[in-house]
Amino acid sequence: MISRRQLLYFSTLFFFYSPLATLKSFAVADGDKYEKRYPLTIDLLKKAYRTEMIASKHYDGYCQKALSEDYQNIAYLFSTLSVSEKIHADNYQKLIVSLGTTLRKIEISVSISNTKENLNTASMKELEKINKFYPEILKELSSESHEQAVKSCMYSWKSHQQHEEMINDIKKYSGVFFRLLARKIEDMKPNYYVCEICGSTITEKPEKPCVICSYPMSHYRAIKRPILLTP
Numbered sequence: 001m002i003s004r005r006q007l008l009y010f011s012t013l014f015f016f017y018s019p020l021a022t023l024k025s026f027a028v029a030d031g032d033k034y035e036k037r038y039p040l041t042i043d044l045l046k047k048a049y050r051t052e053m054i055a056s057k058h059y060d061g062y063c064q065k066a067l068s069e070d071y072q073n074i075a076y077l078f079s080t081l082s083v084s085e086k087i088h089a090d091n092y093q094k095l096i097v098s099l100g101t102t103l104r105k106i107e108i109s110v111s112i113s114n115t116k117e118n119l120n121t122a123s124m125k126e127l128e129k130i131n132k133f134y135p136e137i138l139k140e141l142s143s144e145s146h147e148q149a150v151k152s153c154m155y156s157w158k159s160h161q162q163h164e165e166m167i168n169d170i171k172k173y174s175g176v177f178f179r180l181l182a183r184k185i186e187d188m189k190p191n192y193y194v195c196e197i198c199g200s201t202i203t204e205k206p207e208k209p210c211v212i213c214s215y216p217m218s219h220y221r222a223i224k225r226p227i228l229l230t231p
Contacts, residue, residue, distance in 0.1 A: 034099040041146045042101050044137050048153060049092035051133065054108055055125065056085035061110045062118040067228040069115050073185050074170060079226040080192040081122075081163055084199040088156045091198075095149055116178045119171050126164035130157065155198035158212045162201045193220045 035042065059082035066075035096103055112118065134157035141150050170185055193202050198213035206217035 035101065038099060038144050038146050038149075041141060041144045041149050042096060042099055044140055044153075045092045045096050045099075045149055046101075046103065048137060048156065049089050049096065049103065050106055051129075052085045052089035052092065052156065053106060056082045056089060057108045057110050058112075058125075059085060059122070061112045062115070062122065063226050064229060065112050065118060066115045067226060071115050071186065072225070073188060073190055074115055074119070076190060076192065076223075076225050077166060077170065078118075078122075080194060080201060080223045081166075083194050083223055084159055084163065084201045087194065087196060087199040088152075088159065091152045091155070095152060119167060123164065123167045123171050126160050126167060129160045130164055134160065155200075155212055159199040159201060166201065166203070192223045194223055195220050 059078045063075045063078035063082065066072075066078055093103060113121070134153060137153055138150065138157065141153060190203060191205070193204075193206055194200065195210045195213060195215065197215045197219050198210060200210050200212040200220075202211070202220070205222075206220040209216055210219060
């Protein structure tokens with residue numbers, strides 16, 4: 001018959017040599033280690049994640065509004081940008097989890113206007129990310145030197161430069177005669193491709209590695225044209 005002392009001994013022994021228990025103990029230990037080593041990096045990644053998720057949801061809304069106003073190609077651009085922003089957010093989420101931290105579900109309030117105003121708002125937001133948001137984050141990240149965090153933010157920053165250029169190519173039609181001139185856009189037949197690694201967004205079928213992350217062109221995927229969703 002096993003004594004109480006022996007039972008406790010074997011129970012403790014089983015716990016420490018159980019693969020699952022070992023993995024859990026390591027995960028907790030690693031999480032604590034990362035939170036102590038990269039507290040600022042984790043906070044900045046969460047901030048970037050939230051920003052990119054908000055942008056993706058807004059572009060989804062802008063897309064549907066453009067479709068309802070019969071701006072098919074503008075809707076296609078907005079849909080493409082939403083995919084790119086979601087890739088940025090997913091990259092941050094994976095990093096945050098790898099650092100032993102969880103993400104809380106965020107509530108996103110989407111503000112939608114007409115397509116002309118949505119273009120102006122999108123351009124302003126992209127410029128803000130290019131000139132202020134990401135330069136400041138990259139500067140702060142340098143203090144803790146987490147290589148993958150810096151790389152992911154750099155991917156996003158360069159991708160936003162592509163977004164801003166694309167939006168401004170269309171925004172030039174957003175003057176007094178927007179409705180008339182925007183029809184010129186609808187006569188075009190654009191195609192968009194997004195890199196699944198970094199969110200790079202291009203307008204021609206890739207024939208070489210990604211211009212931002214240098215991964216093979218096989219990581220680009222063609223974005224399908226969006227459809228108007230009915231309530």
